[in-house]
Each structure stands twice: as C-alpha cells, then as structure tokens.
Amino acid sequence: MATPAAGAAGAGSNPYGLLAALEQGGTIAWTIFIILVIMSAASWYIMLTKLFEQQKIMNQAKRARTTFWSAPNLREGANKLEKNSAYRQLVDDGLVAQEQHTKLTDPVDQHEWMLGSLSRSQAAINSKLGSGLALLATVGSVSPFVGLLGTVIGIYRALVKIGAAGQASIDAVAGPVGEALIMTAIGLVVAVPAVMGYNWLLRRNKSVSEQLSAFATDLHGYMMSGGAVKPTAITARSAASTPPLKTGSAAINPKA
Numbered sequence: 001m002a003t004p005a006a007g008a009a010g011a012g013s014n015p016y017g018l019l020a021a022l023e024q025g026g027t028i029a030w031t032i033f034i035i036l037v038i039m040s041a042a043s044w045y046i047m048l049t050k051l052f053e054q055q056k057i058m059n060q061a062k063r064a065r066t067t068f069w070s071a072p073n074l075r076e077g078a079n080k081l082e083k084n085s086a087y088r089q090l091v092d093d094g095l096v097a098q099e100q101h102t103k104l105t106d107p108v109d110q111h112e113w114m115l116g117s118l119s120r121s122q123a124a125i126n127s128k129l130g131s132g133l134a135l136l137a138t139v140g141s142v143s144p145f146v147g148l149l150g151t152v153i154g155i156y157r158a159l160v161k162i163g164a165a166g167q168a169s170i171d172a173v174a175g176p177v178g179e180a181l182i183m184t185a186i187g188l189v190v191a192v193p194a195v196m197g198y199n200w201l202l203r204r205n206k207s208v209s210e211q212l213s214a215f216a217t218d219l220h221g222y223m224m225s226g227g228a229v230k231p232t233a234i235t236a237r238s239a240a241s242t243p244p245l246k247t248g249s250a251a252i253n254p255k256a
Contacts, residue, residue, distance in 0.1 A: 028150075039139045046136055060082060064215060068081060090122065090125075094220075126205070136197055147187015147188065154180025
C-alpha cells in the first residue's frame with residue numbers, strides 16, 4: 001500500500017517549479033537566484049529606510065513652522081527643535097557661522113558668509129537624503145540583465161540536451177526552458193519595484209529639499225535683520241491675532 005501512495009505523491013509533485021528549476025540549473029542557477037534575492041532585499045531595505053527618513057523630516061518641517069518662529073530668539077527656537085534634526089542642524093550651523101564671522105581677520109560681507117554657510121549645511125542634508133538611491137538605480141538597471149544571464153544559461157542547457165538526445169522532445173527542453181523563463185521573471189520582479197521606488201523617493205527628496213531651502217532663506221533673512229524679518233505666514237498670523245484698534249472719539253482721545 002505504501003508504494004502506490006508514494007507513486008501518487010511523486011506524480012502530483014510539480015517537476016517544473018522554482019525549486020526543480022534551480023536543482024536542474026545547478027550551481028549557476030542557485031548563484032543567480034541568490035544574487036537576485038540579495039538585490040531585492042537591499043532595494044526594499046533602502047526604500048523603507050529612506051521613506052521613514054523623509055517622513056521624519058517632513059514632520060520636523062511642520063513643527064518648525066509652528067514652534068520655531070514663535071520663539072523670541074534663535075537660541076530658544078533651536079531648543080524647541082529636535083536634537084540631530086535637519087532643521088536644528090540648519091539653525092545651529094547658522095548660529096556658528098554668525099559667531100565665526102566676528103573672528104575673521106579679512107573683511108567678508110556677512111550676507112555672503114551666512115548664505116554660504118547655510119548653503120553648505122543644506123547641501124550636507126541633501127547629500128544624506130540622497131544616499132542609497134544610487135543602489136536602487138543600480139538594482140533597477142542591472143537585475144534584468146542578471147535574470148537574462150539565467151535565461152541564456154537555461155537556453156544553452158536546453159540546446160545541449162537537444163544535441164545529446166538527437167531530437168527536440170518536450171522532456172528534454174521543458175526543464176531548461178522553464179528555468180530560463182523563471183529567471184527572467186525574477187529579474188523583472190526585482191527591477192520594477194526598485195525603479196518605481198527610486199523615482200518616487202527622488203521626487204519626495206525634491207520636495208524635502210524645497211522645504212529646507214525655504215526655511216534656510218527665511219532663517220537667513222531673520223538673522224540678517226536682527227529678527228525683524230520673519231516668514232510672511234508668521235507675520236500675517238501675528239497681525240491677525242492682534243486686536244484691531246477701535247474707532248470712535250474714545251479711542252482717539254481717551255480723556256474725552
């Protein structure tokens with residue numbers, strides 16, 4: 001009774017699945033498959049970590065708009081921002097540049113000095129945001145060719161079997177051709193999310209960079225004016241919160 005059951009199980013198994021194709025392909029097929037898995041895992045790790053980093057900076061921008069500009073001075077405003085945050089770095093670098101300008105022996109325009117310092121700080125933040133995106137671009141462009149390598153090897157093995165058998169039977173070519181198609185599909189499965197993630201993260205990086213640039217411009221104007229120049233939205237909000245002057249003789253002449 002055990003023999004028919006074993007035969008039924010063997011007949012029900014799929015001889016053309018992924019594991020069967022890898023076993024038939026040998027060391028080369030397993031190597032290509034492992035490389036594609038590593039590339040896929042690395043691309044997903046980069047996409048998730050960069051998405052979390054971008055969202056964190058976007059949340060910091062909201063808090064900077066609501067808490068930083070309402071502070072009486074830059075020191076207190078910087079203390080309201082999160083430590084090691086992008087906006088805190090801009091403010092700290094601006095304060096350091098302001099202190100360093102007084103120690104210069106050669107006269108340098110303060111506006112240019114502060115603008116250059118804030119630009120360098122912003123460039124460092126943008127460089128950190130862009131780290132890892134090159135890996136996504138590489139995976140998106142290379143993984144289809146890695147899968148194509150498996151395809152070429154599978155087709156080659158099919159041709160070798162045909163030549164050894166002397167005829168192109170289905171039994172001789174089905175396994176290698178199936179292996180070739182599976183490797184092509186895996187290469188595309190790895191490449192498509194990497195390319196889409198790269199384009200999406202690049203677009204979000206541009207939005208984050210624009211927010212940082214706007215904040216750096218407002219910070220530059222605030223520091224160069226001694227606190228007199230603030231963002232338009234903050235100034236309008238402060239004016240709206242101030243009660244208007246009442247009209248009438250009592251408002252003009254309180255003694256009347």
